[in-house]
Each structure stands twice: as C-alpha cells, then as structure tokens.
Amino acid sequence: MAGGQERILRRRIKSVESTKKITRAMELIAATRVVKAQDRASSARPYSDEITAVIVDLLRAGAAKEHPLLRDNPTANTAAFVVITSDRGMCGGYNTNVLRLAERAIEAARAEGREYSIIAVGKKALKHFRFRGLTVDAEFEGVTDQPIYDNARDIAATIRRRYETGQLASVDLAYTRFLSAGTQQAVLRRFLPLEVPEITEASGPSADLEYEPSPTGILNEILPRYLESRLFSALLDASASEHASRQRAMKAATENAEDLKTTLSRIMNRARQDSITTEIMEIVGGAEAMSADKGSAHELIPSHLEPEHAFPVHLDRTDHSPSIH
C-alpha cells in the first residue's frame, strides 16, 4: 500500500539530508584549508627565493659543479617519478589528472627501454599503481593534507640517497600546480639532476664575496636544502590544489543533494496525497455501503433513486460536505 512507499521516501530524504550536511561541512573545511595552504606557500617563498639566490652567487664565485645532485648519471637507466596525490578521494578529477599524466610519462620511459621507479606520495597514487601492477618503490602517506617541512625532508632524503649513489638517471615530479582557486593544473617537472640557472658573465660585485667555508663546501651543504625546499613548495602547491578541488567537488555534491531532496519531497508529497485519497475513498465507500444496507424500502423506490446511489462516482471527492440527496 502507498503508505509504505511514503515511509521509504521519507527515509531516503533523511539520508540525503545527512549526506548534504557532511558534504557541506567538507566544503567549508576545504575552503579554510585552501586559504591556509596558500598562506603557507607564500610564507615559504622567502626561504626558497633566498636559497636560489645564494646558489646563483656560489656558482658565480666558481663553486665546483661536480656535486652528485648536479651531474648526470650516465650509467643509470632508471627514471624515477615522484607522484603527489591525495590520501582521500572526494576531490573530483584531482587525482585522476595527476595520475594520468604520470602514467603517460612512465609509459614513455618504458617505451624508450628505460626502467621506472615510482615514489608515491598519497594513498591514491599507491593504490592506483598497485592496481595497475606497477611496482611502487617508496610510499608516503598522511602528507598532502597539511604538509610540513619534515615531510619534504623525508621524501627528499629518499630520492637523494638513490640519486647520489647513481641508481637513478633522472627524477621527475608529477603534482598539481595551484594557479588560482578556480584553476589547477597537473604538471610534470624535472627534479633531478638539478638545473642550474644560467650564469651570465656580466655578474655584479658578488664575485668578491667572502666564504666560510669554501664556496664548494657551502654548495654541498645548500643543495640538499634546495632540493627539500623545492619539494616542499611542490607539496604545498599540491595541497592547496587538493583542497580547492575538494571544495569544488563538495559544493557540487551539496547542490546535487539539495536538488535530490526537492525531487524526492515532491514524489513523497504526491504519494502521501494519493494514500490519503485512497483512505478517504475506502472510508466513504464503507459508510455508503453501510447506509445502503440499512436503507428503508421507500429509499429504494426507483423515482427516488439517484445515479450516485448505484454508482458512487462522487466518492473520489475529498470534501466531506454532505451529498445532495
């Protein structure tokens, strides 16, 4: 009977409502996290700008360029890929875009006859590559939600160790760049060997800098820090993108839930109306039948017999005003 349908609909509306509350909360959280991640990215910028400036100065001063992070590894045949995704879903196409980009690059490397090595940052990357039957050499979880510098240090250490021992020919970084709250872009960037900015001959007075210890000594110290700081800014960018994507996805989900709720309530109201109508029909029908039973003889005289006595068509009326006879 129709009352059952109404109950089912009521339950569905309730569940849509609570889902909507969740998606709305996630949208708001993501919105604050975007702002926070952006703030952190901008407060991290002075450090990375400075460190780049110091490296340029050191190279101008003629620091030896044979640091392991600067040279190629001609004997190695492995291309490493650091893929930065989120740990959780519910962020639209965010993960898919990075993963597709990374996978194309991996395929290209394999087509050239090179080995690949995957360093997965974020659960989604790990699951994706495992599912595809690719080996993941290192994994980092719980990083991308709110990355801290220690995370960058750990990841950079893993990469650096393998690069410095000559196992890797190159390291590429696949992550999502945060362009604006509305635009994020999955990019693939060369991470190692480090590309040294071109030194123009017309360099200023920085050639007569004093160094303690030697320029090469400082360079050896500073390059690993440079690596970490670049990775850190990639992580922050990815994190801001993740939250922006999540905010958008959750906003759409909240709107969909709202639409669904409207549609379902409409259906439910109609079902309720139908069931009320049916009930009234049953009651009135019953009452009519009873009065017909008790009817005295004169009421059955054909001249008094109205059509509705025989055909209770009026019974689908919902008003309770007495009938005309």
Place this chain on the structure above:
Amino acid sequence: MPLVVELVSPERTLFSGDATMVRARTVGGGDIAFLAGHAPFVGALAVSTVEITLVEGGSEKAAVHGGFIEVSDDHVKILSDLAEMASTIDVERARKAQEKAQAAAQNGDDDEAMAALARASARLVTVEGFH
C-alpha cells in the same frame, strides 16, 4: 645605516627587522659578527645561537640548527631549515632532551645522539646565555 635582518625558516619568516649587529657561528667553529658595511659574505652556520642586536636596544636570540647566512649591501639573510626564536623554546623540554642525549652519547657514541645533544645545548645556550 642599520642592518636589515631577516631570519627565515622553510615554513615562515621568523624575524625581520633592523639591527646594529648580528653575531653567528659558522661551520668552521668561529663566531663572526657583522656590522653595517660588512663585506659581502656567505657562510654555513653551525648548530648554535644567532644573536641580533636591535637598533632600538635589546637583542633577539635564535637557536639555529644548521643553515646559511648571507650578507650583502647591509642585508643579512639567515636561512635555517630548523630555527627557533628564544621566546618559543621550551627550556624544560630542551633540558630533558639534553640529559637524554648525554646519556645516549655516553652509552654508544653514535652520531644521532651527538647531533641531538648539540641541538639541545644550542637551545639552552640561546635561552640562558651561558657557554
């Protein structure tokens, strides 16, 4: 003309202001102080204390665990991937860490314990000012 000093860690700028003097210690083991007009300088910092003497009097101290200092045109930039201003150092914790590291260093003389000891000592020196 005062020195324009900036102390930046990877996560944020810890200190930014004008100073008359900056004292730091480089990896070589020697303290070095910078006044206005110092020749351009780049150095790697030891695990130590950086002291910034402010123009308006008083000084700011920070514990730096490695890092770099660059001086040019009266701009002093201190980069440290681990730096703490004296006001944010938890003395109690640092002292405990120092004791723990000391014990560990005596038992097995490993690099990690020594590094931890150096860090804890740098924090304490920064706050309490003895050597």
